[in-house]
Amino acid sequence: MIGHDVxxxxxxxxxxxGIMVMLAATVWRRxxxxxxxxxxxxxxxxxxVVGRHTGGRPDNGDSLFIQDRWTSYTAALIIFSTLCIxxxxxxxxxxxxTTRVDEYSLLFMLGTLGALAMVFSANxxxxxxxxxxxxxxxxxxxxxxxxxxxxGCEAAMKYLILSGVSSAIFLFGTGLAYGVTGSLxxxxxxAAGGMPAALPVAATVMVLAGMFFxxxxxxxxxxxxxxxxxxxxPVAAFVAVVSKIAIFSALVRYFGTGAQPPFLNDIVSVVxxxxxxxxxxxxxxxxxxxxxxxxxxxxxVGYLLIAFLCPGxxxxxxxxxxxxxxxxxxxxxxxxxxxxxxxxxxxGTRIAxxxxxxFSRPFLASAMALMLxxxxxxxxxxxxxxxxxxxxxxxxxQRDVLLCTLIIGSIIGLYYYLNxxxxxxxxxxLPAHPxxxxxxxxxxxxxxxxxxxxxxxxxxxxxxxxxxxxxxPAPPGLPDGMTH
Amino acid sequence: MHALALLAASVTVMGAVMAMTRRVAVHAVLYxxxxxxxxxxxxxMLGASFAAMLEIIIYAGAIMVLFxxxxxxxxxxxxxxxxxxxxxxxxxxxxxxxxxTIMCAELLYCLNPPSGPAPAPITxxxxxxxxxxxxxxxxxxxxxxxxxxxxxxxxxxxxxxxGR
Numbered sequence: 001m002i003g004h005d006v007x008x009x010x011x012x013x014x015x016x017x018g019i020m021v022m023l024a025a026t027v028w029r030r031x032x033x034x035x036x037x038x039x040x041x042x043x044x045x046x047x048x049v050v051g052r053h054t055g056g057r058p059d060n061g062d063s064l065f066i067q068d069r070w071t072s073y074t075a076a077l078i079i080f081s082t083l084c085i086x087x088x089x090x091x092x093x094x095x096x097x098t099t100r101v102d103e104y105s106l107l108f109m110l111g112t113l114g115a116l117a118m119v120f121s122a123n124x125x126x127x128x129x130x131x132x133x134x135x136x137x138x139x140x141x142x143x144x145x146x147x148x149x150x151x152g153c154e155a156a157m158k159y160l161i162l163s164g165v166s167s168a169i170f171l172f173g174t175g176l177a178y179g180v181t182g183s184l185x186x187x188x189x190x191a192a193g194g195m196p197a198a199l200p201v202a203a204t205v206m207v208l209a210g211m212f213f214x215x216x217x218x219x220x221x222x223x224x225x226x227x228x229x230x231x232x233x234p235v236a237a238f239v240a241v242v243s244k245i246a247i248f249s250a251l252v253r254y255f256g257t258g259a260q261p262p263f264l265n266d267i268v269s270v271v272x273x274x275x276x277x278x279x280x281x282x283x284x285x286x287x288x289x290x291x292x293x294x295x296x297x298x299x300x301v302g303y304l305l306i307a308f309l310c311p312g313x314x315x316x317x318x319x320x321x322x323x324x325x326x327x328x329x330x331x332x333x334x335x336x337x338x339x340x341x342x343x344x345x346x347x348g349t350r351i352a353x354x355x356x357x358x359f360s361r362p363f364l365a366s367a368m369a370l371m372l373x374x375x376x377x378x379x380x381x382x383x384x385x386x387x388x389x390x391x392x393x394x395x396x397x398q399r400d401v402l403l404c405t406l407i408i409g410s411i412i413g414l415y416y417y418l419n420x421x422x423x424x425x426x427x428x429x430l431p432a433h434p435x436x437x438x439x440x441x442x443x444x445x446x447x448x449x450x451x452x453x454x455x456x457x458x459x460x461x462x463x464x465x466x467x468x469x470x471x472x473p474a475p476p477g478l479p480d481g482m483t484h
Numbered sequence: 485m486h487a488l489a490l491l492a493a494s495v496t497v498m499g500a501v502m503a504m505t506r507r508v509a510v511h512a513v514l515y516x517x518x519x520x521x522x523x524x525x526x527x528x529m530l531g532a533s534f535a536a537m538l539e540i541i542i543y544a545g546a547i548m549v550l551f552x553x554x555x556x557x558x559x560x561x562x563x564x565x566x567x568x569x570x571x572x573x574x575x576x577x578x579x580x581x582x583x584x585t586i587m588c589a590e591l592l593y594c595l596n597p598p599s600g601p602a603p604a605p606i607t608x609x610x611x612x613x614x615x616x617x618x619x620x621x622x623x624x625x626x627x628x629x630x631x632x633x634x635x636x637x638x639x640x641x642x643x644x645x646x647g648r
Contacts, residue, residue: 006620006621008621019631064619064621064622065621103635103639106635107632107636107639110628110632111632114629114632125619125622126622126625129622129625129626129629130625132629133625133628133629133632136629136632136633136636137632139636140632140635140636140639140640143636143639144639153640156640
């Protein structure tokens with residue numbers, strides 16, 4: 001009964017197996033490098049089997065997991081992002097004098113497992129468990145920053161408490177939804193006969209609030225800059241990219257891609273306006289690059305939600321491209337930050353440290369400028385196309401207010417993104433002090449790969465747009481595998 | 485049945501509010517125990533007697549002992565006898581006592597079961613069957629959640645010790 005015929009997407013089998021191997025390797029001899037290598041091999045394996053599954057696909061629509069092209073796409077994106085993040089921390093481990101940090105990659109793998117469980121979930125249960133696995137792993141990961149000892153602990157504490165609160169709200173909503181429908185299927189509850197109409201609405205709003213908390217949409221966005229600033233740079237990238245993609249994927253799965261009910265439309269519209277304005281205005285005065293990226297990530301969630309709210313022909317392609325563009329550009333910025341940092345010099349988290357980079361390290365500065373252009377939505381990068389598509393979804397539905405917010409937000413965004421480039425172009429104050437360069441081929445390769453993705457995606461966009469989203473009624477049997 | 489469930493639920497809420505507003509951790513723990521007992525009563529009335537037993541054994545029993553233990557550990561400094569006298573004034577245990585008495589009265593009242601259709605209780609057998617049948621993957625996911633918590637706690641604890 002247990003062993004056979006359990007429907008399980010293959011990445012959810014590969015990643016836990018890798019974790020078990022890593023644990024066994026830890027028992028044998030503790031080595032951070034071996035853990036990291038093992039994690040990477042596992043992720044590559046998971047990436048290879050992302051569209052497969054074990055067991056028979058259940059027909060009655062009552063299963064715990066689901067697999068279609070949307071899950072394959074977001075899962076591949078998550079696994080690829082985690083690979084990049086692990087590559088970023090390849091040389092950084094043991095950087096502050098601690099030698100045995102093999103639980104670092106273990107926690108990354110556990111977090112990835114949580115994110116994958118959220119992506120593949122067709123039931124409240126795996127979603128909630130995935131959410132918690134991801135949250136607990138990020139709490140542990142945030143404490144890996146040693147230099148100001150309290151910074152990491154403060155970030156972890158904030159994340160732990162706020163994620164606990166949001167999980168409680170989400171669970172309350174889940175309980176109400178179960179009370180209404182009597183089932184734990186991952187869809188918004190619909191009132192049955194004899195139920196007060198307010199009950200499903202309350203349940204939906206609570207579930208939505210829990211998700212917005214994790215997605216750092218506007219009334220619940222304050223934790224993100226603090227947590228990202230306190231965490232190490234790769235962990236900040238993990239919080240900004242992997243956890244957001246996972247939650248957004250589940251959000252689209254939960255609410256579907258059809259037209260949303262009117263109350264939801266109003267709530268999400270207000271949240272979008274608040275999110276875009278709050279994210280962009282907060283970013284204006286930041287002096288820390290990590291905080292600035294956090295604020296920009298808040299604003300990008302707002303842009304993404306516009307595409308979520310406007311169903312139609314363009315929506316699927318817009319969301320697909322936007323997720324890829326956001327992931328590639330944000331990872332690019334963080335990879336450049338890691339490449340810029342040196343153990344005995346600046347760590348690249350303050351914007352002022354980037355002054356004059358075009359003169360001292362032109363390659364790095366150009367890559368950074370390209371990523372920032374892409375985030376701001378300026379043509380050479382894939383970000384331009386993504387923002388264009390999102391605007392097209394809004395135009396299709398005549399969402400004038402949302403479009404105005406998008407434009408105003410993008411203009412504010414131009415200021416702070418271009419400001420960094422301006423600082424990089426300013427002549428350095430002191431005559432260039434030749435810092436001891438550390439050859440880091442893996443980071444150079446990572447930056448080059450991300451740059452190529454961003455440029456190719458921006459120049460040849462037609463190949464990137466695919467209708468991957470689940471169709472509005474539950475799809476009976478989409479073909480396996482992803483179509484890149 | 486309805487009134488009894490509402491009574492138990494209101495005791496739960498009152499206990500929770502009091503637990504949040506107490507200044508002394510031990511007093512909050514007293515209210516928390518009452519809250520958990522009342523919550524278990526609500527669960528019994530919903531037919532989930534197995535969950536109620538787990539609630540009492542694990543939360544009101546094991547975890548509360550752990551709470552008290554930690555409070556004792558971190559409150560070093562003053563002499564124990566003076567501190568315990570301070571903690572166990574009548575004002576401190578009166579409130580939880582009253583709430584616990586209400587729950588006890590409800591329990592005594594319920595000993596002769598009221599007529600009418602009671603929901604069929606969910607037994608340990610049912611829970612075990614669904615845990616290791618349909619939801620076996622969820623059990624595995626929970627074990628990974630516990631693993632993540634363990635690794636995080638291990639790292640944070642070691643980090644603090646090493647940081648000194």
